[in-house]
Amino acid sequence: MSPSSRREFLSDSFFLAALTAAAVATPSQVMAGTSKGKPSADKLRIGVIGLNGRGKAHVDGYVSNPNAEVVAICDIDLRTAEKAAAAVATKTGKKPKVYQDLRKLYEDKDIDAVSAALPIHWHSLAGIWAMQAGKDAYIEKPVSHNVSEGRRLSEAMVRYNKICQTGTQSRSHKAIKDAIAYIHSGKIGKVEVSRGLCYKPRKSIGMMADSVAPAEVDYDTWLGPAPKRAYNANRYLYNWHWHWDYGAGDLGNQGIHQMDIARWALGKSVLPNKVHSVGGRFGYSDQGETPNTVVTTYEYGDQTLVFEVRGLDTPEYTGVSIGNIVYGSEGYVVFSSNYAVALAFDKAGNQVQKFSGGGDHFGNFVKAARNRDTAALNAPIVEGHLSSALCHLGNISYRLGEPAVPAKELTGLLASNKHGAEAVVRYREHLKANNVDTANAMGRLGRVITIDPKKESITGDAEAASMLTRPYRTGFAVPSKI
Numbered sequence: 102m103s104p105s106s107r108r109e110f111l112s113d114s115f116f117l118a119a120l121t122a123a124a125v126a127t128p129s130q131v132m133a134g135t136s137k138g139k140p141s142a143d144k145l146r147i148g149v150i151g152l153n154g155r156g157k158a159h160v161d162g163y164v165s166n167p168n169a170e171v172v173a174i175c176d177i178d179l180r181t182a183e184k185a186a187a188a189v190a191t192k193t194g195k196k197p198k199v200y201q202d203l204r205k206l207y208e209d210k211d212i213d214a215v216s217a218a219l220p221i222h223w224h225s226l227a228g229i230w231a232m233q234a235g236k237d238a239y240i241e242k243p244v245s246h247n248v249s250e251g252r253r254l255s256e257a258m259v260r261y262n263k264i265c266q267t268g269t270q271s272r273s274h275k276a277i278k279d280a281i282a283y284i285h286s287g288k289i290g291k292v293e294v295s296r297g298l299c300y301k302p303r304k305s306i307g308m309m310a311d312s313v314a315p316a317e318v319d320y321d322t323w324l325g326p327a328p329k330r331a332y333n334a335n336r337y338l339y340n341w342h343w344h345w346d347y348g349a350g351d352l353g354n355q356g357i358h359q360m361d362i363a364r365w366a367l368g369k370s371v372l373p374n375k376v377h378s379v380g381g382r383f384g385y386s387d388q389g390e391t392p393n394t395v396v397t398t399y400e401y402g403d404q405t406l407v408f409e410v411r412g413l414d415t416p417e418y419t420g421v422s423i424g425n426i427v428y429g430s431e432g433y434v435v436f437s438s439n440y441a442v443a444l445a446f447d448k449a450g451n452q453v454q455k456f457s458g459g460g461d462h463f464g465n466f467v468k469a470a471r472n473r474d475t476a477a478l479n480a481p482i483v484e485g486h487l488s489s490a491l492c493h494l495g496n497i498s499y500r501l502g503e504p505a506v507p508a509k510e511l512t513g514l515l516a517s518n519k520h521g522a523e524a525v526v527r528y529r530e531h532l533k534a535n536n537v538d539t540a541n542a543m544g545r546l547g548r549v550i551t552i553d554p555k556k557e558s559i560t561g562d563a564e565a566a567s568m569l570t571r572p573y574r575t576g577f578a579v580p581s582k583i
């Protein structure tokens with residue numbers, strides 16, 4: 102670590118010390134800290150940041166909204182920015198301003214809100230800077246690269262009294278909202294386990310040598326808060342998801358959508374008491390660092406959340422490959438990757454209810470921002486923080502793990518949770534079906550992480566606790582105090 106980044110890291114350690122001293126606010130407390138302002142009759146003037154993939158959906162979501170206008174585009178790759186600006190011009194007849202540096206966009210007083218679809222190591226900082234500059238912010242999922250910066254992002258919404266939404270769009274879908282309300286009203290009885298599945302085959306990303314970034318790319322700003330390192334196309338567009346410095350694996354990529362539904366279904370507005378992961382990167386040898394197969398168990402006392410990521414070939418589980426199954430004492434509810442449908446079943450497996458209907462998540466953000474009404478947000482940033490934090494905690498457990506000796510994998514604390522243990526048994530069968538030599542290679546047995554949910558701190562494990570934040574590069578540090 103360079104001296105300057107060590108300095109940034111030290112200041113962040115102070116933040117962690119502060120964290121352990123005070124209780125963090127629950128979503129309802131966070132929302133109570135914001136106040137309603139005067140509605141605006143004007144269109145919301147939006148700057149979209151990060152346009153290679155998801156950012157294009159942001160643009161489409163706003164240009165089709167009569168109450169919004171895309172007035173600026175920003176991408177560290179000028180080719181991407183110009184292309185996106187031209188696409189807006191074609192759709193609206195008006196070319197937005199083009200920025201390469203998001204700091205310059207934040208200085209632009211003609212912009213009311215930013216909408217960011219960036220690699221996740223940038224999300225919290227982009228959101229905090231936006232709100233400090235007086236702008237509302239729509240921040241893609243996951244909202245953070247580590248637990249503590251996500252909390253600080255949530256605090257910024259209150260401190261600056263801004264509208265800040267996260268990009269888990271299923272929160273705006275009628276089918277999902279109605280199914281969750283059905284669960285919360287007790288229709289499936291007492292919920293014991295909430296299961297999230299991300300069965301999404303992922304191919305090897307291969308190996309690539311470091312090279313020189315294209316001339317149109319501001320690579321130093323792309324790195325932002327992450328350590329300085331040579332450019333490599335295999336860590337750049339999209340594949341950054343599979344590198345710890347920038348991504349959070351599929352748990353924090355596709356998985357965060359299902360993680361959010363799983364936690365929402367449980368009605369949990371704090372972190373769990375205990376987290377444990379078992380997983381590995383199986384089936385190929387490549388440059389990716391994150392596991393492509395992992396089972397993570399989250400213990401909330403009398404309730405459990407079990408999350409499964411499978412990146413190798415796999416059949417569905419209970420008819421689901423990407424989705425959720427929430428089990429109650431009287432029945433269960435199934436969510437698929439079609440966020441416009443959810444189904445409820447009784448204990449005998451008879452379908453008793455169908456929930457249907459989509460929603461406009463970008464429209465929800467625009468409406469809340471124009472009405473200056475934080476309470477109208479379907480996915481306030483603090484909810485995004487809590488679900489993102491679950492992904493990061495699972496990754497901390499995995500990263501601190503040791504090779505999983507087959508005989509060991511069902512012993513110890515994991516075995517004390519029957520739902521987690523059951524998923525690990527299926528994990529082993531799944532690996533065998535993919536010709537993984539499970540007698541010798543079961544992946545990594547994660548460390549058990551014990552959490553103080555009131556403080557969002559990790560107890561009794563300084564190494565794990567240090568991973569609640571990261572060393573930030575000078576100029577790109579998430580402020581220690583909001």
Ligand SMILES: NC(=O)c1ccc[n+]([C@@H]2O[C@H](COP(=O)([O-])OP(=O)(O)OC[C@H]3O[C@@H](n4cnc5c(N)ncnc54)[C@H](O)[C@@H]3O)[C@@H](O)[C@H]2O)c1
Nearest residue numbers: 151152153154155176177178218219241242268323338339
């Ligand atoms: N809600 C959803 O359904 C959904 C779907 C896909 C992706 N996402 C999320 O959207 C985000 C972006 O994903 P993607 O697949 O488009 O990634 P990507 O790597 O393909 O694109 C990111 C873009 O951001 C630009 N960029 C990076 N750092 C920047 C910076 N500091 N300032 C300006 N531009 C910068 C890059 O040049 C690139 O064009 C991720 O967080 C992802 O999780 C959400």
